[in-house]
Amino acid sequence: GNSVTQMEGPVTLSEEAFLTINCTYTATGYPSLFWYVQYPGEGLQLLLKATKADDKGSNKGFEATYRKETTSFHLEKGSVQVSDSAVYFCALVGNQGGKLIFGQGTELSVKP
Amino acid sequence: DTAVSQTPKYLVTQMGNDKSIKCEQNLGHDTMYWYKQDSKKFLKIMFSYNNKELIINETVPNRFSPKSPDKAHLNLHINSLELGDSAVYFCASSQGGRTTDTQYFGPGTRLTVL
Numbered sequence: 001g002n003s004v005t006q007m008e009g010p011v012t013l014s015e016e017a018f019l020t021i022n023c024t025y026t027a028t029g030y031p032s033l034f035w036y037v038q039y040p041g042e043g044l045q046l047l048l049k050a051t052k053a054d055d056k057g058s059n060k061g062f063e064a065t066y067r068k069e070t071t072s073f074h075l076e077k078g079s080v081q082v083s084d085s086a087v088y089f090c091a092l093v094g095n096q097g098g099k100l101i102f103g104q105g106t107e108l109s110v111k112p
Numbered sequence: 113d114t115a116v117s118q119t120p121k122y123l124v125t126q127m128g129n130d131k132s133i134k135c136e137q138n139l140g141h142d143t144m145y146w147y148k149q150d151s152k153k154f155l156k157i158m159f160s161y162n163n164k165e166l167i168i169n170e171t172v173p174n175r176f177s178p179k180s181p182d183k184a185h186l187n188l189h190i191n192s193l194e195l196g197d198s199a200v201y202f203c204a205s206s207q208g209g210r211t212t213d214t215q216y217f218g219p220g221t222r223l224t225v226l
Binding site for chain 1: 152212219
């Protein structure tokens with residue numbers, strides 16, 4: 001079945017450091033890929049998405065490229081801020097349309 | 113304007129009780145979902161409805177029953193609550209149930225069963 005694997009957290013960085021959170025997936029067909037963010041005590045917000053191979057999603061300085069050859073969708077940001085501290089979820093929707101399948105989440109903590 | 117809203121935000125109850133969580137979306141979407149987030153923050157889909165019709169029904173105990181009175185509302189009723197039902201429950205909606213559709217999430221309902 002379809003699945004998503006993210007790097008284990010927590011990830012602790014200093015402000016202005018470079019961020020990478022790895023995400024790989026297993027899916028048949030042509031899934032859409034998403035990154036959601038959950039701030040403490042809140043619901044999930046869409047951060048970015050990509051719906052076909054080689055698409056790059058970007059938002060708020062974050063970006064991720066849909067790599068079909070490596071089945072990956074790694075999240076990157078060039079310079080993190082304290083306000084980026086949150087849990088980040090990689091997810092896909094595959095051939096069972098509408099069913100979001102999540103990775104286990106990666107907690108990011110950014111220190112001043 | 114809140115796009116996807118849930119009530120209540122917190123729910124504390126005793127084992128064996130029956131409770132409901134309500135969800136409403138004002139985005140004009142056709143499809144709504146329920147997800148469960150466990151204590152390790154793992155998220156899993158429970159149900160989805162498209163235009164009041166059940167589309168996805170994951171392996172969930174039949175104590176959980178979704179009800180969609182119209183396409184803007186999807187409520188979750190839970191009978192005979194158990195300790196293991198303690199979790200955060202998220203409602204979401206999307207324009208349709210297509211692979212490319214973005215799902216918008218509510219703020220969550222934290223259920224604690226004592």
